[in-house]
Amino acid sequence: MEAETVIEIRGLTNRFGKTVVHDNLSLDVMRGEVLGVVGASGSGKSVLLRSIVGLMTPSAGQITMLGTDVLRASAADRAAASARTGVMFQDGALFSALSVRENVEAPMRERLAVDAETRRALADLRISMVGLPPEAGDLFPADLSGGMRKRAGLARALSLDPEILFLDEPTAGLDPIGASAFDSLVTSMRATLGLTVFLVTHDLDTLQATCDRIAVLAERRVLVSGTMAELRNVDDPWVHSYFHGPRAHAALAAAVG
Amino acid sequence: MAETIPASPLNLSGPVILSTLDEVRARLDRAAAGAPVDLSAVNRLDTAGAWLLGSTGRPVTGADEAQSLLMRKVQDAMPVVDESAARARWRATDMLAGVGLAVQGFIAATAHSLGFVGLVMARLAATLAKPRRLRLTAMVHHMQAVGLNAVPIVALMGFLVGVVLAFQGAAQLRQFGAEVFVVDLIAVSILRELGILLTAIIVAGRSASAFTAAIGSMKMREEIDAMRVLGLDPIELLVLPRLLALMIMLPILGLVADLSGLFGGGLMAWVELGISPSQFRTQLLADVDATQALVGLSKAPVFAAIIALVGCQQGLMVKGDAESLGMRTSRAVVIAIFLVIVVDALFSVFFAVWGV
Numbered sequence: 001m002e003a004e005t006v007i008e009i010r011g012l013t014n015r016f017g018k019t020v021v022h023d024n025l026s027l028d029v030m031r032g033e034v035l036g037v038v039g040a041s042g043s044g045k046s047v048l049l050r051s052i053v054g055l056m057t058p059s060a061g062q063i064t065m066l067g068t069d070v071l072r073a074s075a076a077d078r079a080a081a082s083a084r085t086g087v088m089f090q091d092g093a094l095f096s097a098l099s100v101r102e103n104v105e106a107p108m109r110e111r112l113a114v115d116a117e118t119r120r121a122l123a124d125l126r127i128s129m130v131g132l133p134p135e136a137g138d139l140f141p142a143d144l145s146g147g148m149r150k151r152a153g154l155a156r157a158l159s160l161d162p163e164i165l166f167l168d169e170p171t172a173g174l175d176p177i178g179a180s181a182f183d184s185l186v187t188s189m190r191a192t193l194g195l196t197v198f199l200v201t202h203d204l205d206t207l208q209a210t211c212d213r214i215a216v217l218a219e220r221r222v223l224v225s226g227t228m229a230e231l232r233n234v235d236d237p238w239v240h241s242y243f244h245g246p247r248a249h250a251a252l253a254a255a256v257g
Numbered sequence: 258m259a260e261t262i263p264a265s266p267l268n269l270s271g272p273v274i275l276s277t278l279d280e281v282r283a284r285l286d287r288a289a290a291g292a293p294v295d296l297s298a299v300n301r302l303d304t305a306g307a308w309l310l311g312s313t314g315r316p317v318t319g320a321d322e323a324q325s326l327l328m329r330k331v332q333d334a335m336p337v338v339d340e341s342a343a344r345a346r347w348r349a350t351d352m353l354a355g356v357g358l359a360v361q362g363f364i365a366a367t368a369h370s371l372g373f374v375g376l377v378m379a380r381l382a383a384t385l386a387k388p389r390r391l392r393l394t395a396m397v398h399h400m401q402a403v404g405l406n407a408v409p410i411v412a413l414m415g416f417l418v419g420v421v422l423a424f425q426g427a428a429q430l431r432q433f434g435a436e437v438f439v440v441d442l443i444a445v446s447i448l449r450e451l452g453i454l455l456t457a458i459i460v461a462g463r464s465a466s467a468f469t470a471a472i473g474s475m476k477m478r479e480e481i482d483a484m485r486v487l488g489l490d491p492i493e494l495l496v497l498p499r500l501l502a503l504m505i506m507l508p509i510l511g512l513v514a515d516l517s518g519l520f521g522g523g524l525m526a527w528v529e530l531g532i533s534p535s536q537f538r539t540q541l542l543a544d545v546d547a548t549q550a551l552v553g554l555s556k557a558p559v560f561a562a563i564i565a566l567v568g569c570q571q572g573l574m575v576k577g578d579a580e581s582l583g584m585r586t587s588r589a590v591v592i593a594i595f596l597v598i599v600v601d602a603l604f605s606v607f608f609a610v611w612g613v
Contacts (some may be wrong), residue, residue: 096578112276122275125308128334144578161275192327193303247364 002032003111005064006043006164006196012061014047023220025061029164032199034190038242039217048217049166052198053087063201077235079174082112087166092142093151100127100152101137107159126155129189133182147178158189164196165189171203183209189238190228204251206242216242227253259289265289266318269297273306281306285313295319307331321362373570375435377500380492395498403464403499403505408513410463415514418451419443419521427529436530440540445523452518453511454601457560460507461593465568468499469589472572475583475610481573491573507561508554513551552613556604567593 005142008031014022021044029035039045050056052063054070058174063070078228094103109112114122127137129150141149150170157165164165183206189195192209201207207214208228215225216239222236232243242248267288273281273296285294294310296302307328308519313334320328384390426442449555474497475481481491519541526532532540571589575582 010268021272097580108275112538114275114278118278121312122305122308124299125304125331129304129330140578158304161305191322 001165005029006031006066007198008062008064009048009052009063010064012048012051012063013059014044014051014056014207015059020220022051022058022061025217025221027222027225029196029198031163031196031218032190032194033198033212034210036184036211036214037198037200037217038202038207043217045217045222046168049087049168049198049200053085053166054082055180055198070171081108083160084162085164085166086162087162088150088153088157088170090143090166090168090172091146092141092153094144094149094156096141099138099140100132100144102157103141103152104137104155107156111160116120122156123159126158127152130158131185147174150182151173154185161193162195167199167203169198169203171201171206174239176205179205180209182206182227186210204248205254208251208255249251266293266295268295268298272301273299273303273310274301274303275407278305278309282309285309285315287336290441291315294319296321297325297466297573301520302327304331305397307336311335325388339584348607362591370566370570372447373573374566377492377569379568380490381497381500384493390493391501392494392498396502399502400501403460403503404510407460407506407510410519411459411510411514414445414455414459414518416521418455418514418523419447419518419523422446422451422518423522423525424529427526428568429562431530433503437532437540439522439526439530440537441544443526444519444541444545445549447518447522448515448545449553449600450605452515453553453557455573456514457507457509457557457564457597457601458594460503460510460561462590463588464503465564465571466586468565468568469575469586470573470582472569473536473575473585476575477577477579496565496569499569500562503561503565504558507564508557511554511557512550517554541553548613552608556601559600559604563596563600564593567596580590 001237005028007027009025009027011028012022012025012027013020018194022167025048027048037048042131045177046055051058052065052070057071061071066081068077070078070081073076073081080155086139094100095106098106101123105127108119108122123230124134124137128134128157132148132151132155136144136148141152144152150173154167157167167186174182186197186199187210190197197210199206199211212227214228214231216223218236223236224231224239226234229242231239234240234243234249251252267284269281269284271277286295295318295524298311299306299320302320302324304327308323308331311328311332317325319326327527422443423439426439427436430436430439430442456605472481475495481495484491484494523534523537526537527534568589571585571592575585
């Protein structure tokens, strides 16, 4: 199948006062790929994600997602496009007044006319698919541990069976077992659902285990993108120290061994 | 599955996804029981579709590799329905238990509040022994927030109360030709009671809620825990500056309310009854002495302590979720206003017994 561009970013510029975060940034995301976005703290990874999903309006540029110009389309078109995407925020961002099951049901309740019984069954399925125990559905976000909150956030992001999944630091704060379980969850969902995943992370193990392509944000643009192996041969000092540091070696050794 | 007559397969086509779930389900329901489902013409299948196919228990044919992988994943993830979980039934004794729990909760909350008051008192005494420990900057900041910034609303409220009293009083007193006593009516009621009571109610609404929300959101972001592990005392850092700021500012706000109330009352008396400002002054000085104002203002520090303590305590009781922040904030205002009115009634009895 011909690789189809699902997200196309052209000339994106983001400015906060005098600080320029992105300057003429361009990036393409293909259907079915897992794209990892890395960069130093403050290099605008989260700002990029927030621009794509429409949480903030960039100073200039064009973003096309699933054929919709997210910056200029009508509110209805934008809502239709965002119904085909799911976002998992860093700490889950669950609605604290709702139980986990109600959180997962919330997008279906808003966007689709599904009867309550099906909705409940599908929510339970999502909860189980992300690896939460069935009884977690009745718990409230305040009762969950950090890892469970992330999984519940993922279950909610998957609620509408999205085509594109945005993950913001999915493994930050997870124990290594939980983190690698999360990695294999992402990989298996990509294989079964044909998901496109836009992944912002610092976790080299996650990058190694899940990503087809890695985009490095630096100097206010996408400095370079490619596979892990390709990026290891880039001789930019920051990229080099990122992919050749002791942690990178450990991640690579773990993947090889 | 032992099928004697092979039923003709049901050929599904197009997308089998969440948004087409109802159509697909209708087709499946119409098909013969046990008929296999053929997916050769299905171009999209998502977890909702796989769930539907899996839950019918029909054999599935013609699925491509990704589709069968998805169906296996979904099948594995399908929660086991636990039918044995019996629903708890309502019993008559539940109501009794509810009453008991409410009483127990009330007693526990009262004990907790008393403990909190004691703790703050102890910290206050420690701070008075070592005045350098007092966070002066924080206190001045709160004095501005709860005091200075509240002056316009308190002055307007006092003025309007004075106007209303003069207006209503005039209508009644005119029947007896005792118009001039409207001055006494305004002065006594505003200076003794209404000025400070209504100021306290406004401040409770403004500041008790602000204290709860500020401290509560700190609690939610673990700032209070961070203070504790750093050896900083949240009572000393957060509660005492607010408490002292409010105890200093509420009497001043009460005085503002008293003065603007007298001004509003005097203005209305002039307009409505023709009592000139100089006549108003003479009558005021002849019949009302400073004791009336002092009786009123003497209640202010007590009201201030109630408002600040309730606001801060409710803030510290906030749990991790946004719901509890909202609940505590509204509870802080209700409890503060309620206690202010109760204590005001106790003051009335006290002053009556002492004949002040």
